[in-house]
Amino acid sequence: VSRTAAGTSATGTRPAVPVGSVAGILGRSAQLQIREFLRRPLGVVVAIVQPAALVLLVVLVAPDQPPEVQAQRVAGVGLLGVWATSVWSAGMMLAQDRSEGTLSAVLLCTRRPFTVLMGRSIGGAVAGILAILISIAATLAVIGELGSRTSTALLLLLPLAVLSSTAIGSLVASLFIRSRSAGRIAEVLLYPVFVGSGVLLPLDLFPGWVQPLARVLPLYWADQVLRAGASGEFAVGATAVLVAMSGGYALAGAWIFRRVVAASRERGDLDLL
Amino acid sequence: VTLISYRWAVLRRAGRYGWAEYRNTFPSSVVIGLMLPRVAFQMAFLTFVGGLASPDGQRFAFVGAGVQALSLAAVVYAGIDVSRERYDGTAVQIRLSRTSMALVRLAHSLAYIAVGLVFSVVGTLVVGVALGYGELSLRLVALLPLYAIAAVSMLPFGLAVATLARTELVTVLVNLANAVLLVFGGIVVPLSHLGPLAAVSHLLPGVNVLLALRAAVDGVPFGGLVLAECGVAVLWTALLVVADLVVAARVRRGVGGRGDGG
Numbered sequence: 001v002s003r004t005a006a007g008t009s010a011t012g013t014r015p016a017v018p019v020g021s022v023a024g025i026l027g028r029s030a031q032l033q034i035r036e037f038l039r040r041p042l043g044v045v046v047a048i049v050q051p052a053a054l055v056l057l058v059v060l061v062a063p064d065q066p067p068e069v070q071a072q073r074v075a076g077v078g079l080l081g082v083w084a085t086s087v088w089s090a091g092m093m094l095a096q097d098r099s100e101g102t103l104s105a106v107l108l109c110t111r112r113p114f115t116v117l118m119g120r121s122i123g124g125a126v127a128g129i130l131a132i133l134i135s136i137a138a139t140l141a142v143i144g145e146l147g148s149r150t151s152t153a154l155l156l157l158l159p160l161a162v163l164s165s166t167a168i169g170s171l172v173a174s175l176f177i178r179s180r181s182a183g184r185i186a187e188v189l190l191y192p193v194f195v196g197s198g199v200l201l202p203l204d205l206f207p208g209w210v211q212p213l214a215r216v217l218p219l220y221w222a223d224q225v226l227r228a229g230a231s232g233e234f235a236v237g238a239t240a241v242l243v244a245m246s247g248g249y250a251l252a253g254a255w256i257f258r259r260v261v262a263a264s265r266e267r268g269d270l271d272l273l
Numbered sequence: 274v275t276l277i278s279y280r281w282a283v284l285r286r287a288g289r290y291g292w293a294e295y296r297n298t299f300p301s302s303v304v305i306g307l308m309l310p311r312v313a314f315q316m317a318f319l320t321f322v323g324g325l326a327s328p329d330g331q332r333f334a335f336v337g338a339g340v341q342a343l344s345l346a347a348v349v350y351a352g353i354d355v356s357r358e359r360y361d362g363t364a365v366q367i368r369l370s371r372t373s374m375a376l377v378r379l380a381h382s383l384a385y386i387a388v389g390l391v392f393s394v395v396g397t398l399v400v401g402v403a404l405g406y407g408e409l410s411l412r413l414v415a416l417l418p419l420y421a422i423a424a425v426s427m428l429p430f431g432l433a434v435a436t437l438a439r440t441e442l443v444t445v446l447v448n449l450a451n452a453v454l455l456v457f458g459g460i461v462v463p464l465s466h467l468g469p470l471a472a473v474s475h476l477l478p479g480v481n482v483l484l485a486l487r488a489a490v491d492g493v494p495f496g497g498l499v500l501a502e503c504g505v506a507v508l509w510t511a512l513l514v515v516a517d518l519v520v521a522a523r524v525r526r527g528v529g530g531r532g533d534g535g
Contacts, residue, residue: 041441045448053452060462061334062326073325184307191314201321 025111029119030126033093037127040096046088047131051081052139058200059143068230075226076200078136079219082161083168083193085128086121090169091176091186093120107261114170114254121169125162133158160225160242164218167246171253177260199223218245276371283372284380291381294354295388304388309395312342316396320404323461330461335406336490337460339397339413340483343424344454346389348431351382352447355435368524375517378432379510386424393420409490416489419482422499426478426506427454429513436516459483478505 037043058073065073094117097103107113172189176182196206198214199222214220221242228235299308316338323334355378358364367377394414401410431447438446454460457467457474460483464471474480485498 041443041445044445049445049449049452053456056456057322057461058325060456060466061322061330063466181303181307184303184311188307188311188314191311191318194318195314195321201318201325205321205324 022115025115026119026122029116030123033089033120033123034127036093036096037089037124037131040092042088042092043085043128043131047081047085047128048135050084051077051132051135054080055136055139056143059140072227072230073200074136074140075230076223078132079161079199079222079226080194080197081132081136082125082129082165082222083197083219084190085132086125086165086168087172087186087189089124089128090121090171090173091182093117093124094173094177095182107264113261114257117173117253117257118166118170118250121166121173122162124169125165129158129161129165160222160239163246164222164242164249167218167249167253171249171256174253174257174260177257177264193217193219197223216245218242218249221245280372280376283370284376287377287380288383291354292384294381295384299388309392312345312392312396313399315345316342316400317404319455319461320400331404332406332409333463333487334461335400335404335409336413336486337458337483338400339393340420340423340458340479340486341455341460342392342396343389343420344427344431344451344479346385346392347382347424347427348434348451348454349447350388351385351428352431352435352450353444354382354385355432356438356440356443359440368521373514373517374521375429375432375436375510375514378436378517379428379513382428382432386421386428389424389427390417390420412490413486416486419485419489419499422502422506423479423482426482426502426509429506429509430478433509433513433516436513436520453477454479475501476505476508478502478509481505 037047054077055074058077059070094103094106097106106116109116172186176185179185195201196203196210196214197217197219198211199219203211203214221238224238225235225242228238316335319338319341320331320335323337324331355364358367368374370377394417397410397413401407401413431450434446434450435443454477456462457470458477458480459474464474464480467474479502481498481502485495485502488495488498
């Protein structure tokens with residue numbers, strides 16, 4: 001069988017993934033997105049420049065804080081970076097497809113396009129999160145604040161962050177398919193979560209109604225897992241909620257994606273958006 | 274006289290084109306519905322980050338966040354415009370004109386000064402009221418001319434960085450420049466926390482105006498700081514002209530894939 005997932009063959013290379021291999025499609029799509037990440041300067045800004053600046057801010061603004069507080073804040077910056085890179089990566093992947101004329105090929109391919117989207121979300125998450133970790137570690141090394149607590153927290157962050165970031169990315173990308181202002185929407189989605197997720201800023205700073213909103217974000221639960229891990233515990237409940245919530249976001253993304261694509265195909269306006 | 278009037282006409286036209294391009298790139302619906310809320314949330318976030326140190330730190334960062342909002346327009350968006358000119362092929366045409374490219378770019382980007390001021394004023398009022406700094410925000414908005422000086426100072430800074438950057442890296446470098454202002458510009462982190470770097474920070478655009486704003490709010494004389502900021506604006510304008518000459522030399526040597534050194 002020589003056919004392939006159309007979404008991964010936009011470069012015109014010889015088909016390599018046999019039809020029917022979901023894992024193959026996910027892998028190829030992830031690979032494509034990682035290449036896109038390395039090729040696009042915006043990924044560098046979101047995953048490297050912004051976390052480094054935020055780490056410097058939170059460390060320098062209150063340098064006399066105890067090391068465990070600093071470590072928690074730095075880990076919080078890492079989680080916010082995950083949110084930023086998920087939203088940006090998701091927002092821009094389909095926008096770029098549109099501008100390069102490959103959107104139709106992705107959405108009308110022989111395999112489920114959502115599988116391609118999930119693969120690309122995984123690729124975006126892995127590339128972005130690795131870049132964030134490198135950026136934060138390098139920044140901490142430069143300012144001499146790289147403690148074992150921070151390192152442990154950052155390593156613990158990795159699998160949880162990939163999970164939640166992929167789910168958020170697939171959901172957000174589904175919402176962005178029909179928008180020409182994906183970049184601006186991504187920008188406006190970043191800071192409310194930075195403010196009200198409870199990851200970096202304590203939730204008791206805000207009115208009571210903000211707290212339930214924070215709990216619908218996977219970031220909040222990832223932060224709970226991290227905080228427990230920092231004190232040597234494993235938060236089973238928070239981990240379960242995080243996994244379940246990520247699954248729920250991915251399912252919601254799949255449902256929205258199918259509806260939006262079906263609507264666009266009925267109207268025949270995919271390339272006109 | 275004819276040449277001067279010709280150049281003046283060119284610069285006026287560049288300013289009008291810049292505004293038209295801005296309106297085309299950022300329609301009012303996007304500005305009101307997406308960009309202004311983003312600025313307000315960003316300002317709130319920075320204000321709360323300042324609060325991680327102390328309540329005074331939060332108030333300190335609130336004033337700084339208003340100046341940071343200027344940078345988003347005058348450094349980041351104006352800088353990215355430079356790469357757009359290169360992609361569109363219009364940068365080469367500007368370079369071949371009889372008017373200095375640096376001046377044309379400044380005139381073309383004046384729209385971003387206006388936009389930065391709108392960002393700053395709206396963000397300061399909205400966040401100020403929301404976080405209990407209503408009176409302070411009104412006093413800050415009354416100092417609008419100081420914000421304008423900061424924006425005028427930031428514009429050549431962003432354009433100089435973008436001019437020197439290779440086209441593919443303009444977005445990264447102007448965002449990096451914005452991050453430098455955020456971290457080392459006294460926005461959230463007091464300059465006293467920066468050690469020896471604090472002396473260099475005074476050469477960054479907006480820093481002296483920020484100190485002037487805080488002095489004005491505290492009732493302390495601030496005229497010297499405003500003069501220092503004007504000096505910084507002149508310095509960065511001169512550096513923009515030098516950057517332009519460097520790129521012109523690069524173009525003459527045939528370096529750069531887009532005919533404008535990029």
